[in-house]
Amino acid sequence: MSKTVTFDGAAPAGTINFGIGQPSADLLPLDLVREASRSFFDEAQPFDLNYGATQGDEQFLHSLAGFLARNYGVPTTTDELIVTGGNSQGLDLVSVVFANPGDTVFVEEPSYFLAFQIFRDHGLKIVGIPVDDDGLSVDALQEKLKSHRPAFLYTIPSYHNPGGQSTTEERRRQIVELAEEHDFLIVADEVYQLLYYYDRPPPAYGTMSDSGRVVSLGSFSKILAPGLRLGWIQTSEGLVARTNALGLMNSGGSINHISSLIVRKAIDNGSLETHIEFLRHSYRNRVEAMDAALHEHFEGIAEWTRPNGGYFFWLRFDHSVDTGPLREKARRVQAGFQDGAVFSSCGRLNNCLRLCFAHYGEDDIREGIARLRPLF
Numbered sequence: 040m041s042k043t044v045t046f047d048g049a050a051p052a053g054t055i056n057f058g059i060g061q062p063s064a065d066l067l068p069l070d071l072v073r074e075a076s077r078s079f080f081d082e083a084q085p086f087d088l089n090y091g092a093t094q095g096d097e098q099f100l101h102s103l104a105g106f107l108a109r110n111y112g113v114p115t116t117t118d119e120l121i122v123t124g125g126n127s128q129g130l131d132l133v134s135v136v137f138a139n140p141g142d143t144v145f146v147e148e149p150s151y152f153l154a155f156q157i158f159r160d161h162g163l164k165i166v167g168i169p170v171d172d173d174g175l176s177v178d179a180l181q182e183k184l185k186s187h188r189p190a191f192l193y194t195i196p197s198y199h200n201p202g203g204q205s206t207t208e209e210r211r212r213q214i215v216e217l218a219e220e221h222d223f224l225i226v227a228d229e230v231y232q233l234l235y236y237y238d239r240p241p242p243a244y245g246t247m248s249d250s251g252r253v254v255s256l257g258s259f260s261k262i263l264a265p266g267l268r269l270g271w272i273q274t275s276e277g278l279v280a281r282t283n284a285l286g287l288m289n290s291g292g293s294i295n296h297i298s299s300l301i302v303r304k305a306i307d308n309g310s311l312e313t314h315i316e317f318l319r320h321s322y323r324n325r326v327e328a329m330d331a332a333l334h335e336h337f338e339g340i341a342e343w344t345r346p347n348g349g350y351f352f353w354l355r356f357d358h359s360v361d362t363g364p365l366r367e368k369a370r371r372v373q374a375g376f377q378d379g380a381v382f383s384s385c386g387r388l389n390n391c392l393r394l395c396f397a398h399y400g401e402d403d404i405r406e407g408i409a410r411l412r413p414l415f
């Protein structure tokens with residue numbers, strides 16, 4: 040029996056919905072994963088099917104450390120790594136380990152809206168800190184620190200979701216200094232760190248894990264396949280120990296063990312890095328197609344900065360525009376976007392919207408942007 044594609048929010052046939060923040064089918068590397076799986080199962084021993092070690096399979100962590108050393112550019116050891124089920128699960132873990140119900144956490148304004156729900160699930164209070172083209176505003180952070188003591192700051196430093204911008208290296212250093220001074224942690228969601236299409240972004244927070252202030256979350260969702268549900272935490276040994284002591288880790292550690300053993304093969308045979316190069320090339324074409332289409336149809340109507348990586352364009356309209364109700368109108372012309380208000384922790388940003396260029400090829404991108412134009 041043939042299987043219908045299913046994921047929540049899949050677009051009906053003929054609709055070009057830039058609200059979908061997922062890769063298109065042609066960028067999901069089935070052959071790569073098939074080959075890595077075959078290679079794993081050909082050599083597998085019965086104990087590979089066992090629970091595994093709490094922190095993650097030692098050989099997988101070793102391969103991951105090598106991958107991070109090559110791609111983040113600094114030596115990395117297995118002691119600073121923990122396997123996770125991806126960044127969503129990583130966010131849930133850090134909310135349990137590094138905060139208590141009732142605590143405040145700082146988020147960027149705007150930020151990844153699904154993280155808000157995870158924090159609220161754990162009784163955490165969310166306070167937004169504005170961002171600009173250079174990333175999180177350090178001035179605004181300093182100001183907020185006068186009246187709040189956050190358990191942690193949640194930041195998306197490179198190719199922000201939804202903003203597209205990256206926090207500069209200087210600001211990253213200043214933020215770490217503030218974390219030391221005011222005794223809070225930085226939870227850096229580095230899910231787009233390796234998806235750069237021009238220059239490299241500033242060094243990942245993961246490279247600053249020895250500060251004892253940084254918890255860097257990485258994921259294979261955007262660089263390999265979301266369905267693997269596999270990621271990692273990179274942090275100082277002390278914070279690794281605190282995470283490992285969690286009941287969930289004690290009982291359910293080596294999260295997605297078999298996925299990790301398969302991904303280890305893809306790291307070791309070089310196919311993961313070849314695939315990331317392919318993604319950079321493909322997404323760069325899509326960024327440029329969307330930027331050109333926006334210039335053609337939205338010049339003078341909206342403002343945006345072309346992102347240098349990641350998945351998203353963030354458009355700002357005049358304050359008279361409310362993008363929320365326009366989603367229904369977009370649906371009627373078989374198009375779509377994500378309205379700005381969902382990314383706000385305090386009910387603002389309804390004059391903004393997010394467009395994802397990862398789910399469609401260049402022709403669809405041009406067509407979808409043209410369909411949206413008459414709505415504004």
Ligand SMILES: Cc1ncc(COP(=O)(O)O)c(C=O)c1O
Nearest residue numbers: 125126127151200228230258260
């Ligand atoms: C900023 C950000 N964090 C986390 C996630 C989800 O990551 P994962 O698939 O690893 O759970 C996404 C996916 O869209 C994201 O954009």
